[in-house]
Amino acid sequence: MTAFVIRRIFQAALVLLATAVIVFIGVYAIGDPLEILLPGDATMAEREAVAQSLGLDKPLPVQFFTFLGNAVQGDFGRSFVYNRPAVDVILERLPATLELAFTALMISLILGIPLGLWAGTKPQSGVDETIMTGSILGFSMPNFWQGMMLIMVFSVALGWLPSTGRGETGTVLGMRTSFATWDGVAHLILPATNLALGQLALVIRLTRTGVQETMPLDFVKFARARGLSETRILLVHVMKNILIPIVTVIGVEFGSLIAFAVVTETIFAWPGVGKLIIDSIGALDRPIVVAYILVIVAMFIVINLIVDVLYSLLDPRVRARAA
Amino acid sequence: MIALAPQGLLARSIRGVVASPKAALALAICLLLVLAAIFAPILAPQNPYDLMQIDLFDGKLPPLSRGYNGQLYLLGTDTQGRDMLSAMLYGLRTSLAVGVTAGVLALAVGTSLGLLAAYAGGRVDATIMRFVDLMLGFPTILVALMILVVFGQGTGKVILALVFVQWAYFARAVRATAMVEAAKDYVEAARCLGLSSPRILFGHLLPNCLPPLIVIGTIQVANAIAAEATLSFLGIGLPITEPSLGLLIANGYQVLLAGTYWMSVYPGLLLLVLVFAINIVGDRLRIVLNPRLSQ
Numbered sequence: 001m002t003a004f005v006i007r008r009i010f011q012a013a014l015v016l017l018a019t020a021v022i023v024f025i026g027v028y029a030i031g032d033p034l035e036i037l038l039p040g041d042a043t044m045a046e047r048e049a050v051a052q053s054l055g056l057d058k059p060l061p062v063q064f065f066t067f068l069g070n071a072v073q074g075d076f077g078r079s080f081v082y083n084r085p086a087v088d089v090i091l092e093r094l095p096a097t098l099e100l101a102f103t104a105l106m107i108s109l110i111l112g113i114p115l116g117l118w119a120g121t122k123p124q125s126g127v128d129e130t131i132m133t134g135s136i137l138g139f140s141m142p143n144f145w146q147g148m149m150l151i152m153v154f155s156v157a158l159g160w161l162p163s164t165g166r167g168e169t170g171t172v173l174g175m176r177t178s179f180a181t182w183d184g185v186a187h188l189i190l191p192a193t194n195l196a197l198g199q200l201a202l203v204i205r206l207t208r209t210g211v212q213e214t215m216p217l218d219f220v221k222f223a224r225a226r227g228l229s230e231t232r233i234l235l236v237h238v239m240k241n242i243l244i245p246i247v248t249v250i251g252v253e254f255g256s257l258i259a260f261a262v263v264t265e266t267i268f269a270w271p272g273v274g275k276l277i278i279d280s281i282g283a284l285d286r287p288i289v290v291a292y293i294l295v296i297v298a299m300f301i302v303i304n305l306i307v308d309v310l311y312s313l314l315d316p317r318v319r320a321r322a323a
Numbered sequence: 324m325i326a327l328a329p330q331g332l333l334a335r336s337i338r339g340v341v342a343s344p345k346a347a348l349a350l351a352i353c354l355l356l357v358l359a360a361i362f363a364p365i366l367a368p369q370n371p372y373d374l375m376q377i378d379l380f381d382g383k384l385p386p387l388s389r390g391y392n393g394q395l396y397l398l399g400t401d402t403q404g405r406d407m408l409s410a411m412l413y414g415l416r417t418s419l420a421v422g423v424t425a426g427v428l429a430l431a432v433g434t435s436l437g438l439l440a441a442y443a444g445g446r447v448d449a450t451i452m453r454f455v456d457l458m459l460g461f462p463t464i465l466v467a468l469m470i471l472v473v474f475g476q477g478t479g480k481v482i483l484a485l486v487f488v489q490w491a492y493f494a495r496a497v498r499a500t501a502m503v504e505a506a507k508d509y510v511e512a513a514r515c516l517g518l519s520s521p522r523i524l525f526g527h528l529l530p531n532c533l534p535p536l537i538v539i540g541t542i543q544v545a546n547a548i549a550a551e552a553t554l555s556f557l558g559i560g561l562p563i564t565e566p567s568l569g570l571l572i573a574n575g576y577q578v579l580l581a582g583t584y585w586m587s588v589y590p591g592l593l594l595l596v597l598v599f600a601i602n603i604v605g606d607r608l609r610i611v612l613n614p615r616l617s618q
Contacts, residue, residue: 015457019469026473133345136606140599142549144556145572145591148579156582163580256462263464263553267576278557281472289472296465304460 008308012301019297023290024067071294077287081280086291090273096166097272099177100264101257103188104195105250112200113246116207117234123212131204138201143260147194147267154190162187164269191268195257206249210242217241244311251307255300332533332612339611346607349600356597360416367409368394372566383578386585399585401574410571411590417567418594421478422548425485429547430540432486433493438524438532440494441501451494458491463550471559481560485547492543496535504531534612541605545598552594568594 042050058066070076076086119131155163167187169178178184214220215238223233258274265274273292280288340346359366386399386407398407440451458466470484504510505528513523552569554560556576561567566574568590575587 022469022473133603136602137599140545140549140602141595142552142556142569142572142591142598144553144569145587145594148572148576148587148591152579152584152588156580156584252460256465259462259465259468262468263557266557277468278559281559293469293472297461300461300465 004312005309008305012305015301016294016298020068020071020294021064023293024064076291076294079280079285079288081283081285081288086287087295089288090276090291090295093271093273093276095177096270097258097261097265097274100188100191100195100261100270100272101254103192104199104257105254107192107196108199108203109250111196112203113207115200116204117211117239119204120208120211121215121234128208132208135201135204138197138204141197143194143198144263144267146197147191147264150190150194151267161190163190166271191264191270194267195261195264198260199253199257202249202253203246206246207242210245211238214238214241248307248311251310252304255303258296258299332537336537336608336611340604340607342611343607346604349603349607352596352600353604356415356593356600357419359412360419363412363416367406367412369406369409371405371410371413383583386589398589401571401586402578407585407589410566411568411593414566414568414571414590415593415597417561417565418548418551418569418597421482421485421551421561421567422544425482425489425547425551426540426544428482429486429489429543430493430536433490434497434529434532434536436490437494437497438501438528441498441505442520442524442528448498452498455491455494455498458488459495463488463546464553467550467554468559471554476559476562478561478565481551481554484554485550488550489543489547492539493536496539497532500532500535501528504528538605538609538612541601541608545601545605548594548601549598568597 074087078084079086079089082089115131119128122128151163154161165187166178167181167183169181169184178188211234220233220237223237224230228237261270261272262274262278264270265272266278269275273296277289277292279285280292340350364370383402384396384400386396388396388399396406396408398411400406401410436451440448466488467484470487471480474480474483510523510527513527518526551560551567552572555567555569556573558573561570563570571590572587572594575583575585575590579587
C-alpha cells in the first residue's frame with residue numbers, strides 16, 4: 001500500500017514538473033518574456049532592469065531552474081493589472097469558484113441520482129428512454145449557450161433572479177459565503193444550475209448503469225426472497241453498491257467543474273478564478289495566467305491522487321492491479 | 324468469428340441507425356446540415372461578409388422584418404445589419420469544418436498510437452498508456468486553454484488543441500480492441516507469412532478495430548464542435564475573420580441583456596441541433612456496433 005502511494009506521489013510530481021516545463025517553454029522560450037512580463041508602456045530602463053533581475057542573459061536551462069525555484073516558493077511575479085503577487089490574486093478568488101463548483105456538484109447529485117435510479121429500474125421503458133435522451137440533450141447543450149438561455153428566461157423575461165455578480169456574502173464559521181444571505185443565494189442559483197446541468201447528465205448515466213448491473217446480482221434476489229420491499233432494496237442494498245463508482249467519478253469531476261467554471265463565471269460575471277483567467281488572457285496579464293495554470297493543475301493532481309488512494313482503500317482489486 | 328469486411332460494417336451501421344426512428348431522424352438532420360454547410364454560399368440570401376451586401380441601416384432588425392431595400396430577414400439581423408440566417412449558414416460551415424478536421428486528425432493520431440501500443444506491448448505500451456491516462460485525467464477545456472495560452476491563437480492552433488485533447492479517447496479504445504484481436508489466429512498467420520509490422524497493423528488489425536472507432540469518432544466530432552464553440556465564445560478560439568457559430572453566439576451575448584434575443588438564440592439552437600443530432604447517431608451506433616449488446 002505504502003509503495004503504491006509513494007509511486008503515485010512520484011508520478012504526480014512528475015506531471016506537475018512536465019506542466020511547468022510546457023508553460024515555461026510557452027511563456028519564456030517561444031515568446032519574448034519581456035514582451036509578456038512587462039506592460040506595453042514600459043521604458044527602456046525598466047526593460048533592462050527586469051531583464052537583469054530575471055537573469056535573461058543567462059542560458060535557458062539556468063533560467064528554467066530560476067523559474068522553477070520561484071514557482072515552488074509560490075512566486076509567479078506580480079500581476080500588471082492588480083499590481084500584486086499573482087498567487088495572492090488567485091488564492092483570494094478561489095473560494096468563490098469552490099463555492100460555485102460545490103453547489104453545482106450538490107445540485108447534480110440531488111437531481112441525478114434519483115433520475116438515474118428511476119431510469120435504471122425501468123430499462124427500455126418510456127421513462128428510461130425519455131431520461132436517457134434528456135441526458136444526451138444535457139451534454140449536447142453547449143454550456144455557455146445554456147447559461148445565456150437561463151439569463152434570458154429567468155433574469156430578462158421573468159425578472160426572478162439576478163444574472164451577474166456574487167451578491168451579498170456573509171460570514172459563517174469564519175468563511176465568507178453566499179449561503180449566509182438571501183441575496184447571495186439568489187445570485188448563486190443561476191450560475192450553479194448552469195454548471196450543474198452538464199454534470200447532471202453524467203450522474204444520471206452512471207447511476208443508471210450501476211442499477212442495471214447490480215439488479216441481476218444474487219444478493220438482490222436474496223433480499224427479495226427475504227420479503228424486503230423493492231424501495232428498500234433499491235435505496236439501501238443497491239445504493240450501497242453503486243455509490244463507490246459514483247463517488248470516485250465525482251471526485252475527479254469536481255476538478256472538471258472548477259475548470260468549466262471558466263465558462264459559467266464569464267457568463268454570469270462571477271468573481272472567481274475562471275473569470276480572472278479569461279480577463280487576464282484578454283489583458284495579457286501573463287503572470288496571472290501562468291500562476292492559474294500551475295495552481296489549477298496542482299489542485300487537479302492532488303484531487304486525482306486522493307481519489308486514487310481512496311479508491312484503492314475501498315477496493316483491494318485496484319491495489320492488486322496497480323502493484 | 325468471421326472478421327467483418329469494412330463494407331459490411333458500413334452497411335450494418337447505416338441499417339442499425341435507420342432501424343430506430345429517433346436515430347434515423349437525427350441522421351437525416353446531420354446530413355441536411357452538412358449539405359447546408361457545403362452549399363452555404365448558394366443557399367444564403369446574402370454573403371454576410373461582403374460589406375457591399377450588408378446595410379448598417381438594417382441593424383438589429385427582429386426576425387421576419389423587411390430591410391431598407393425591402394428584402395426579407397427571416398431570422399432578423401445582427402448589430403451591423405447582417406442577415407442572421409446567412410451568418411448562421413456560414414458559421415455552420417466553419418464549425419463543421421473545424422470539428423470534422425479535428426475529429427479526423429485525432430482519430431488518425433489516436434488510432435496509430437493505440438495500435439502501436441497494442442502491437443508493441445511492453446515499455447512502448449506502458450509509456451503511451453501513461454500519456455493516455457494523463458490526458459483523460461484532465462478536463463478538455465483546461466488542456467485546450469493551456470495549449471492556446473502557450474501556442475497563441477488562430478484556426479490551426481484551435482484544431483491542434485482539439486486534437487491534443489481528443490486523441491487519447493481513440494488510443495484507449497483502439498488499444499483495448501487491438502489487444503483482443505492481436506491474440507487471434509489470423510494475426511499469428513500474418514506474422515508467419517512474414518508480413519511487415521505496418522502491414523499487419525494497418526491491413527489486418529485496423530479493419531477489425533473499426534466498430535469502436537466509428538462510435539468514438541462520431542461522438543468526438545460532436546465534442547470538437549461544442550468545444551470549439553466554447554473556446555470561440557470565451558474569445559480564445561477562432562479569429563473574428565472566421566466566425567463560427569460560437570463566435571456568433573458571443574456577439575449575440577453582448578446584446579442579450581437588452582432583450583435582443585435572436586442574435587444568440589438562433590445560432591445557439593442550430594449548434595444544439597447539430598451536436599445533439601450527432602450525439603444521438605453516436606449513441607445508436609454504440610448500441611448497434613457493440614458486440615456485447617448485439618449478441
